[in-house]
Amino acid sequence: MTHRFPIKEVARQSGLSTATVDRVINNRANVSPQTKARVAAAIAELEGQExxxxxxxxxxxxxxxxxxxxxxxxxxxxxxxxxxxxxxxxxxxxxxxxxxxxxxxxxxxxxxxxxxxxxxxxxxxxxxxxxxxxxxxxxxxxxxxxxxxxxxxxxxxxxxxxxxxNQSAGRTAAYLIAKTVGDSAGTVLTSRSQDQFLGEEEREGAFKATLTRQCPNLRVIDASGGSGVHFETSRIMQSVLAGLDQIRAVYSMGGGNMAILNALEHNGSLPDVYVAHDLDNENRQLIEDGRLSFVLHHxxxxxxxxxxxxxxxxxxxxxxxxxxxxxxxxxxxxxxxxxxxxxx
CATH class of the missing domain: 3.40.50.2300 (Response regulator)
Incomplete structure (x- = not known):
């Protein structure tokens, strides 16, 4: 692995010992792929900061x-x-x-x-x-x-x-959905990546309080816990969607939107409005394709x-x-x- 930095510098950047970095740099045995990746990432970071x-x-x-x-x-x-x-x-x-x-x-x-x-x-x-x-x-x-x-x-x-x-974001999502679907009966699907992320919890609490006030006839169904990762999100969505009627809206607080949309499409229950967070590469492509209605971006x-x-x-x-x-x-x-x- 070629580089132009002292081993001590690479070790400090990667958080590994100098002995471990020396083994990786000199392609010695008994080094895990994860350790090699950490050293390579450290060298890339050093080059970017040079x-x-x-x-x-x-x-x-x-x-x-x-x-x-x-x-x-x-x-x-x-x-x-x-x-x-x-x-x-x-x-x-x-x-x-x-x-x-x-x-x-x-x-x-x-x-x-x-x-x-x-x-x-x-x-x-x-x-x-x-x-x-x-x-x-x-x-x-x-x-x-x-x-x-x-x-x-x-x-x-x-x-x-x-x-x-996060509370303002939740209220904004509820406002957008309320103005789009109105106070008719139906289901709104919410999704968080994990229960223990406080930011997503704050979004959800503010969203539900605002939506209940503006659209009391809409019921909220939760499909959380997929960590925003495709496989886990798909698995959770499949179990939640079984037997559900048409979904009017989706508020996705934690990502995994491609998996959510694919599951909704497979179930024949694509929503009237879909609100997501963050304009990463996946969400950028989805909103360009018209599959997301709104992205709350910062x-x-x-x-x-x-x-x-x-x-x-x-x-x-x-x-x-x-x-x-x-x-x-x-x-x-x-x-x-x-x-x-x-x-x-």
Whole structure:
């Protein structure tokens, strides 16, 4: 594996030992494919950040621990890479650990490794579970600041939540559906990726309260738990849709929209209106094809810039705190799809 970085630098970026990185670099035996992938990813990150290393300032390492479908975690990493050149007060070096499904043990083990090797800040998207909250507070007690992204861990001592105003998003989805289908009888299908994501829980609560007030004759059926992943979402949808009448609307809070739409089409119950979240590549194609009615979108570049600014302010490298960390909602339709992300 060719590269131009010291082994110690690759080890620090990947979170692995120098001995492990040396085995990978020199193609020695007894190295797992996952370890090779981590080293390759670290080298790619270093290459992507190399241009920024010419900037003057302190060098800071920030860790991202993300449970999300690959399509979304890639959007987060891309947004981080786009905003980094705009940060002039320090050289920020992000390290990413992302999985589509992370158990409690996966998350706590990742945070434990970060606590041992050290970090200037951790940005986390994870479920709101007691063991994860305890691991986050352990990081904070060790002097490592934590920012939550998109979904919050409100009872921890994290320094900021960055992302969408989830309650406002839920109310907006209910408004769009109410204005489209009216207060006639029928079924609205809701879908969250997991029960323990606080952000999606906030969206759902606000959505149901608003829809009940505006359209009391609509009943809500839940089909959650697929983690936004195609196979799991398809399996859950098949069990939920059996025996259901025509579905008037869908509010998808956690992704997996291709799987949901395919299951609805197979069941002969495509809705009048479909509201989804985030303009990732899959949703962009679906709304361009007219299969989604609305996408509630927010600019991840703004979110990631706020993440870095919160960390820099914590380290007293910028005088101004981040006053507003919640992103405004953009309602995207097939008629106003924004162009692909460009640098800010």
């Amino acid at each position: 241009a920024q290393l010419t900037a003057r300032g302190r060098r800071l390492f920030f860790d991202f621990v993300i449970e999300a479908p690959t399509r979304f975690s890639r959007e987060i990493q891309k947004a981080a890479e786009q905003v980094l050149p705009r940060i002039g007060s320090a050289v920020c070096r992000p390290r990413f650990q992302a999985q589509e499904i992370m158990t409690e043990d996966d998350v706590t083990a990742a945070l434990s490794r970060i606590a041992k090797r050290g970090s200037h800040g951790v940005c986390i998207k994870a479920r709101d579970l007691p063991t994860i909250r305890a691991a986050v507070d352990h990081l904070i007690a060790a002097g490592i600041p934590v920012v939550t992204l998109v979904t919050d861990l409100t009872t921890t001592k994290r320094i900021a939540y960055v992302g969408l105003d 600019d991840l570049r703004v979110d990631l810039q706020n993440v870095f600014q919160a960390f820099l302010h914590h380290h007293r490298l910028t005088p101004d705190p981040v006053f507003t960390t919640m992103s405004p909602i953009q309602v995207v339709t097939p008629e106003n799809i924004p162009p692909q992300n460009r640098c800010l």
